[in-house]
Amino acid sequence: MSSRRDFLCRAANGFGGLALAQMLAQAATKNGAHHPAKAKAVIFLFMDGGPSQMDTFDPKPRLRAEHGKKLPFKPPTTVFNISDQIFGSPYEFKQYGQSGATVSELFPHVAQCVDDMAIIRSMVADHSEHTAANYFIHSGSGFQGRPSMGSWVNYGLGSESENLPGFIVLESGLIPPGGLDCFSNGFLPASYQGTIFRKGEHPIADLTPPPAEVDQQRRKLSLLAKLNKGVVERFGDVSEIDATIQNYELAFRMQSAVPELLDLSKESEATKELYGLNDKMTEEFGRECLLARRLVERGVRFVELLTPARPGLDRWDQHSGLEKGHRINAQSTDKPIAGLLKDLKARGMLDQTLVVWGGEFGRTPCAQMPDNGSTTNVGRDHNPFGFTMWMAGGGVKPGIVHGATDDYGYFAVESKVDVHDLHATILHLLGMDHKRLTFRYSGRDMRLTDVHGNVVKELLA
Amino acid sequence: MNCDILFPVAVPIFALLPVLVLAQTPSATGVEFFESRIRPVLAERCYGCHSSKLREPKADLRLDGPAPTVVIPGKPEDSKLLKAISYTDLHLRMPPTGKLPDSAIADFTEWIKMGAPDPRPAATVAAKPLPPGLDIARGRRFWSFQPLAVPAVPKVRNTAWPKGEIDRFVLAALESKSMKPAPPADRRAWLRRVTFDLTGLPPTKAEMDAFLAGEGQESVVDRLLASPHYGERWARHWLDLVRYAETNGHEYDNNKLDAWRYRDYVIRAFNDDLPFDRFVQEHIAGDLLPKPRVSKDNTFLESPIATNFYWFGEVLNSATDSVKSKADTVDNQIDVLAKTFLGLTVACARCHDHKFDPIPTKDYYGLAGIMHSTAMREVVIDSPAHAEIIHKAHGAVPPVVRQPGKAKIQLRAGETLWEDFTDLSKNGWHSSGEAFAQGPRDGVIDSAGTDASGRAANELVGSLTSKKFRMPNHYVHVRLNATKGDKGLVEREPVRLTLVADDYKSVHYMGTGKGQFEWVTYRMTLAYERQCYFEIVDRSRTGNIAVDAIVFSEESTPPPTTEELPAVWNGPTPHPEIPTSTFGMVAWDESSTDVKLHIRGSHQNLGDPVPRHFLQVLSKDEAQPTISGSGRMELANWMTSDARALLARVYVNRLWEHHFGDGLARTADNFGLTGERPANGDLLDALASKFIANGWSTKKLQREIVLSAAYGMSSAESTEAAKSDPRNDLLHHFPVRRLEAEAIRDSMLAVSGSLNPALFGPSTVPHISEYQNGRGKPKSGPLDGDGRRSIYIEVRRNFLTPLFLAFDYPLPISTIGVRNRSTVPSQALMLMNNPFVLQQAAKWADRLSTVPEQQRVPLMYEQAFGRPASAAELKEAAAFLADGGTLAGFAHVLFNSPEFTYVQ
Secondary structure (H helix, E strand, O other): OHHHHHHHHHHHOOOOOHHHHHHHHHHHHOOOOOOOOOOEEEEEEEOOOOHHHHHHOOOOOOHHHOOOOOOOOOOOOEEEEEEOOEEEOOOHHHHHHHHOOOEEEEOOOOOOOHHHEEEEEEEEEEOHHHHHHHHHHHHHOOOOOOOHHHHHHHHHHHHOOOOOOEOOOOOOOOOOOHHHHOOOOOOOOOOHHOEEEOOOOOOOOOOOOOHHHHHHHHHHHHHHHHHHHHHHHHHHHOOOHHHHHHHHHHHHHHHHHHHHHHHOOOOOOOHHHHOOOOOHHHHHHHHHHHHHHHHHHHOOOEEEEEOOOOOOOOOOOOEEEEEHHHHHHHHHHHHHHHHHHHHHHOOHHHHHHEEEEEEEEEEEEEEEEOOOOEEEOOOOOOOOOEEEEEEEEEEEEEEEEOOEEEOOOEEEEEEEHHHHHHHHHHHHOOOOOOOOOEEEEEEEEOOOOOOOOOHHHHHHO | OOOHOOOOOOHHHHHHHHOOOOOOOOOHHHHHHHHHHHHHHHHHHHOOOOOEEEEEEEHHOOOOOOOOOOOOOHHHHOOOHHHHHHHHHHEEOOOOOOOHHHHHHHHHHHHHOOOOOOOOOOOOOOOOOOOOOOOOHHOOOOOHHHOOOOOOOOOOOOOOOOHHEEEEEEEHHHHOOOOOEEEEOOHHHHHHHHHHHHHHHOOOHHHHHHHHOOOOHHHHHHHHHHOOOHHHHHHHHHHHOOOOEEEEOOOOOOOOOOHHHHHHHHHHHOOOOOHHHHHHHHHOOOOOOOOOOOOOOOEEEEEEHHHHHHHHHOOOOOOHHHHHHHHOOOOHHHHHHHHHHOOHHHHHHHOOOOOOOOOOOHHHHHHHHHHHOOEEEEEEEHHHHHHHHHHHHHHOOOOOEHHHHHHHEEOOOOEEEEOOOOOOOOOOEEEOOOOOOOOOOOOOOOOOOOOEEEOOOOOEEEEEEOEEOOOOOOOOEEEEEEEEOOOOOOOOOOOOEEEEEOOEEEEEEEEOOOOOOOEEEEEEOOOOOOOEEEEEOOOOOOEEEEEEEEEEEOOOOOOOOOOOOOOOOOOOOOOOOOOOOOOEEEEEEEOOOOEEEHHHOOOOEEEEOOOOOHHHHHOOOOOHHHOOOOOOOHHHHHOOOOOOHHHHHHHHHHHHHHHHHOOOOOOOOOOOOOOOOOOOOHHHHHHHHHHHOOOOOOHHHHHHHHHHOOOEEEOOOHHHHHHHHOOOOOOOOOOOOOOOOOHHHHHHHHHOOOOOOOOOOOEEEEOOOOOOOOOOOOOOOOOHHHHEHHHHHOHHHHHHOHHHOOOOOOOOOOOOOOOOOOOOOHHHHHHOHHHHHHHHHHHHHHHHHHHHHHHHHHHOOOOOHHHOOHHHHHHHHHHHHHHHOOOOOOOOOHHHHHHHHEOO
């Protein structure tokens, strides 16, 4: 690891210190603060694959009553386009908290937090397949190459962290279909790109030199700083070159900030227990949740958590084996998520941290059966026409259920919230007007919400 | 405005009636029904989006007055309004915030049955000034749509400075603001600049020495323009415009076959200085040109390869709404076509008339019809001469004794034998290459009706494409006999039958290589009721495929067969003397059709058909063009005639941009109203005129540019100039520029001695680090990409190289004429820690091991920066090496120097 002195010796050459101050001022530039913000940061718990609404937060007794019968209407085209046979939820539901929201047995811990949550049962999206739907929920467009929400938020508000990127994605081995472009800066400058943190000691590619090079790096940086004097003389006053030289300072600070971030030794035993770090089932996502809190504490604007990999499971995408698959996914995430909500609340951070839970779409009320016609091992197909997401903290009205799907849970019918509305609402809570957060590209002022989106006032505290 | 009077929700409207002439006065009961049951619902749930009070009512629908387009009196079943509120149509559900109560829907039904009595006056549509998008005549006056003038070369005071016309334009602009050009760059800086500019590589020490020893600038420029690396450099700039990619992206990031042939085509086009108008024509209609160009070795057709550019966009993995997906693909095609060639954001006119430019929506759908009438086909593109050689070789292969394994298929109820290959004309099969039937005259279809690709020689390749049809059933059973392909050729089996549904390759039928016929069955999950065609392809010189029958069915199991005789044949004998063929993904005119205007861009809300036509603002003739086929041939001719002024301006501006860092018009992809005007419009027009006069020669123009005094200025900026023209619009100095991602990597390879100068060919698989995950992750290629130049690293859409992305490599989504120029910490991290950079530093040090120790550091400065090291630098280097630093470490430091990544 290089020492800070190596950088300071360059700073002593006259332009470093000054330029650093400039750079920090630049980092705090706000392109989009339009009104006082409720939330300062977002934690997006992205449930990759599409959790089923009627098995989690949107109880549909009619499905049980008509289990095995045919749907009374022609379902829309879905990806597998295979079934209209009703499939009642295999899980039990109960009411929780003062608000009395009904939650399935899959989420006993999260259910304890319903009084802090706004459950949106009327989400709609535009796409029936993962990749387009993933791009859509992240960037408001079903196509590759648009800036992700986290990029927009950082573009709008700037970063509050001097040492860490403003948009961080925590992954444990599963990248959603559509790949890293879900976290792309698109046409926004590269500094707003999502940075992927893998689990383990070396979360970021190219952050640190290979072990054999660590000692050399100190020497190299020292020499580079000295030689750069000559470059500046040779090139004259070129701001890009100054910025290029300064980047080595920020890079250095990232090198030391990341190990400090990952070091959980100072977290109490109670905290670790709260997040489920002591249980093999929940350890992985618990660590992501705890890191999310630590990232927000360090000024990171937008943290996205990806679904942990589970053997034999393809994310939340249970086209078959739903009963078991959803149970495992829920068990892996329930306690950590509840831990995060409780911890944020206990530390007084929940008010300023917006937590968002959900997938790229929900699932159909019908039974998708294996091609061999077997009736066991049933799953559900993709359904963007009605699904559930929830939000908590950050200025969200607590303890409410918003909107509804029809009796079968297929279509959102009451107070529909489409993905653009969700984006508009998230930006609103962060103090931004989604119609004014624009970037000129290709002759147009582009927006996260394109030409759509309405702030859902009912969700605001 | 009178809107307020016409919109009296709670005011008795009868008072207003006398002033209105109504065709039919509604009955009092009808009016009462309307007032009590209908109007309150409309006011509460509909007016929010659909009223004449709004500036832009949604869907252009105003419900604060009779709405005859959506309410058909007496016919609830035909009334769109009722359809919308009844929520029966998935895509038309109103109000969007939630369904009305059943009682309200019943009221509306009743009301329409009554004849939709409505006492309200017609909702007024305020007359808006004609948006610029509709005023074509006015639009033509805009600078970029004007015909090319040949501006007079201006007079200048300092007559010593200009070397040619370009300089006089530049100097005149500077002098008009009392500014002076910067002094000339030193010879080293100039050589480094022009070498990077034209080849993307640093000058070698030998080249520098020769130039310092007195080689003239003209000789240098001629040498660089003749270098094969010139084409690689400038092809990469072009690839940014056509969103070049070699995979489809989306869920599995499947390969785009033969994309690399297009990349090679572009490199050859630049190296051969193909006239740009021809280059454009080949892009638009290279498959239709009366005299297609053939390759230098006369084996394949060059021209059709260019048409591959239509299809470098993202492709959905399973298009649930294929009509929409197709519309999106066409939109991307129009966007790329219009921006690349004309610098126009035509795609803005998909949903509404262009808000700023004279491009009505109608023009968009005129072009959309052309794209919809164009398909991509996987075909053999051998030159006629080469095809003849193969045909002759085929003829020399002795016939093979065989008894086809024909079986009698017992069709069950509801099953159709869609194809048994007794008559290829029935389903309009089109053959390319030698492997498949040209028709019965070849005797290729044997008596039993089996068509096969490898009757006598596996080396024969080709493709067979059926006509389009609507898929009528849920299952398709194919009886085929195919070798297991050799996967080295392509990702998907090179021997296959593919079902293409709504232009998406949906199912691949492949053999198991058992040497006998077998049934392969697929369920038509998404293909059902879509426009489909079959494609039988044999790209393998070691495999073959025979297809006996294609059966459409509702059964999930194939039909029973009787009298099945095993095929008896000698099998193909090896015929390596048969020459190889070239495959290409090229455009194909078929089922030419006009498309309907999509109201507000929606494929579910269609207007009148729009005849295929081009942009009116650029058309000389007001009349609709006469179109045959798709209209691409006419479009290609229009582009290089009617639209030539803009075509030349846009292209010349791009060339200028890559030489000077910014275009004369900085918004290189937007020559419309919202784009920036050129800082020196006369210069741009002069260049464009000259370009056309010189036969659209890219190299001639570039030669003149880089030999100008303007190009030869130093990058030192005077304080006064910086004050009066901080953006350097008038070019008072040459701007310092960072190298592009590819040039940075290529320079490392060049100085480390690892550059593999090979040209052309299939791409090198990119190196994939453990940090790059996701579906479709390829097996990693070598860290150094085999030393190939960056243009040969495969562009895998979902796995772009992080080193490139950090340095603003463009995402292949649409035309990117101007790359971002960001300076971010990840660049520092990459240059410090990326294994490729470290590897190249080590290789560079190794390369120097034969050089005497004292000469190493000085040589490294020459190689990396094209200049000798200063005394101070030599001292620092010595101190570093004496204090435990290695030569590789020193090399690494030089890579990290801004002098390595920036050019003066």
